[in-house]
Amino acid sequence: MGKQAVCVAVLGTGSDVGKSIVTSALCRILANQGVRVAPFKAQNMSNNSGVTAEGLEMGRAQIVQAEAARIAPHVDMNPVLLKPTSDVGSQVVLHGKAWLEASARSYYEQKAFLFQESCAALDRLRNQYEVVVMEGAGSCAEVNLMANDIVNLRAAAYAQAPVILVADIDRGGVFAQIVGTLACLSSEQQEQIAGFVINRFRGDIRLFQPGVDWIEERTAKPVFGVLPWYRHFHIEAEDAVTIENVPSYTQASQDQPAVAVIKLPHISNFTDFDPLLHTPGLELVYLQQPQDLASFAGVILPGSKSTRSDLEWLAESGWQERLLAYARGGGHVLGVCGGYQMLGSQVHDPQGIEGQPGSTRGLGLLEVETVLKAPKTTTLTDFSWAGHQGRGYEIHMGQTTLQGGRPLIEVEQRNQEACQDSDGCISADGRVIGTYIHGLFDTPAITAHWLQAIGLAEIRPDQSHGPLARDRAYEQLAEHMAEHLDVEAILALIHRQREGGAA
Template sequence: MGKRGVCLAILGTGSDVGKSIVTTAVCRLLLNRGLRVAPFKAQNMSNNSGVTPEGLEMGRAQIVQAEACRIPPHVDMNPVLLKPTSDVGSQVVLNGKAWLEASSRGYYQKKEYLFKQSCAALDRLREQYDVIVMEGAGSCAEVNLMDNDIVNLRAAKYAEAPVILVADIDRGGVFAQIVGTLACVSPEQQEQISGFIINRFRGDLSLFRSGVDWIEEKTGKKVYGVLPWFKHFHIEAEDAVVIEKAPGYRPATGGKPAIAVVKLPHISNFTDFDPLLHCDDLELVYLSQPQSLKNFQAVILPGSKSTCSDLEWLESTGWKKEITTFAEAGGHVLGVCGGYQMLGSHVHDPDGIEGAPGSTRGLDLLPVETILKAPKTTTLTDFNWQGIKGRGYEIHMGQTHHSGGAPLVQVEQRNQQACEDTDGCISENHRVIGTYMHGLFDTPAITEKWLQSIDLSHVKVDQIYGPVARDKAYDQLAEHAAANLDVEAIFQLLEQLRKEQTK
């Protein structure tokens, strides 16, 4: 494909239309063609993040896409990561490191600098790979934001990348999505858009043939394919949109044992619990509204980007009372990262990292307390839980100190450096557990041990998940895409770019 990689941009008619999945599919399809492929998203807004081999932070969606390309994730693939801390503010992670706590207005004042940083990251990737598959953010036709855009059409123009626009037919109005998007952008930007992919189709594809014809006739652009809805494999979700509608739960008579995950307002890294979704004898339920927990086998407090704020939410909504009542009655509770911090007596924020300086009372279910302070810990971590080895990653601000209980795991290595340390805490009655370890359940034996500790030793754990299962799912996604997209036309689009580049 030439010495300098060519680029293809996957943009969307809106948020959660499936850009990340389509990008992941295209990455694996091109890899299967023998190309060196890398993903790129100039700016990602998500509290689902991960750690690179260098110990730097980036969005999990681009880590997933790097896995689909069978390459190590690198922060050049996601140079700007916004982690929302409130309705109007975010932590800005630049090139893998926490850089700025900014309001929406303050962030926009930095846009030109961040655009230059993202262009430099893209240029570095193009020196190493044949094709860069660029993912957009939200809708590419937000007219009030276009002047400061660094991730959609402006990024595609910089990269000289043809655009494939993804539209979601499942939410309805797919024709208006496509035609409306074209109407909102300039004639020059319309020319950037090569064609469309219709995502999340249900039913008989032949019945949509006339719809494809209408779109192509109306726009003069190609429909590269219609992707049916899939359920036979699982790809990690980019953000919490997929769990926004977390209903109440009523167990069926004689049904499966259930585990509850409290959907915090600033929930992060909820994909930690995806392996539990693959346990056929278990039900995993996300809950937003407080309710009695007596029918659950265990309750999980997940990670949070704003621990103190979410602790106050637990108190004000009544969740704190429900969780402590459950624990006092002998229920099993697991806290991960921010959830671990919440299980202690207090979370102290003397420097105002999350807001006004001060202290917030925790749930007081573990004999620990946390002091929030910089710098942020970002490590790939090897650990040992009573003889069972696992691998996870840590992303957190601050340190947690014990005044009792016992450590949960022995830490053997962080960022490829051997160490002798511990992580987490387990209560004296062994029913409340806290840990900083994201990816705890990516090791089947660790999952089995935890299930055994909550009296679910009979639940069968799929031995093929974590990285191995994800790679299998990327192949299934590629097969699904290849069966429904004009892959040859996409490949020819890139071939034409290569020829133009070598003129």
């Protein structure tokens, strides 16, 4: 066996400061240099997930990073995935399979075991690649959690990885973020921090040079660079933090047709709709507060990690009434995964998969009925819709059966095994459809077909959207980072370890 890969860790002063972006950029920069590089995040908490070629589930962010590294995603890149089902509970996915439904307290009782499992996954990656770029989670200075940390400084110490600390200047207090983080760490942990990246700068970057000087003098550590906001390309978001504060929408303020996505409390896999977000001539908006929907060309109910709870929220919030009125008025509704389940007559949970056992009445817009039950379905799925070939993935608990409606999609292959199956349902008038398939809009022809079905035939999606658009964005991200950061100094951290002969 050759040398193990060396590691570099990208940790943060908080959540959503830019760790995933910096990790993705380093993966693409190293891949462009011919280095065999892989991403790694010991523990991810997100309802945005995807499926590997083996039919196993992992965090969507690490799939994005694997794409940036030009390698196939593997669950060793994200051995522990937490999918929140409530404010205090999550489904724990271990090595790609649903393992445990745990409260926050019971999960922490498993931390020693999960740290061993994550270290073993990291070791397997290090035996296959030359460099592993490790991503942290949240803040690396949560003092109440540090003793049982499996993803931040403890993981970096295990890998002997120098740490790049990312801070977000846009949220304010960047000096306190950096100095305060260091103040919460022991002297040994402070030594792990090799330097800083400051993210999301607005304005004339030259005016911030005194700030850079102050940080470097105060900490005796380098600022590797300051990343300005970018708007000329798009990288998938890791989780729903990016759509937490959705703006209000009024048709009077828009000059193009719009599609609405209902922002459910337990929304999952909202990146399904990124291709629509970037389709010229189309406005995609997320709606949280109930409002009249008549002005929208289409309305989407997205995936949910807690279907029955979100169904109840639709009823209690007033959204159910708005959705039914929209459908009765001839509106076009699409449900994806959990959203598809909600469109049916009933969602049954006899085993208490999502909470208390019981049944919840659906919206009744499709003639289907769902029973939530194990095992969890996780597949890469090849399909055709109206003669258009596509590839997506399925992640769902339970089964949905047709009670009289027509299937929507022909399934041709799951996890590389040929099959003759169907998926989803379409209403008699063709205006309400549902499917379990995520990534539906990654195929331009399928996007165009749906837009035509909802009366927007004049809108033509970019033929390079989906995977091709993502790959182009990774190149733009690498160029953006190379322009504004001292990439050579960051790469020197890696090269010094490689030359030093990592174990």
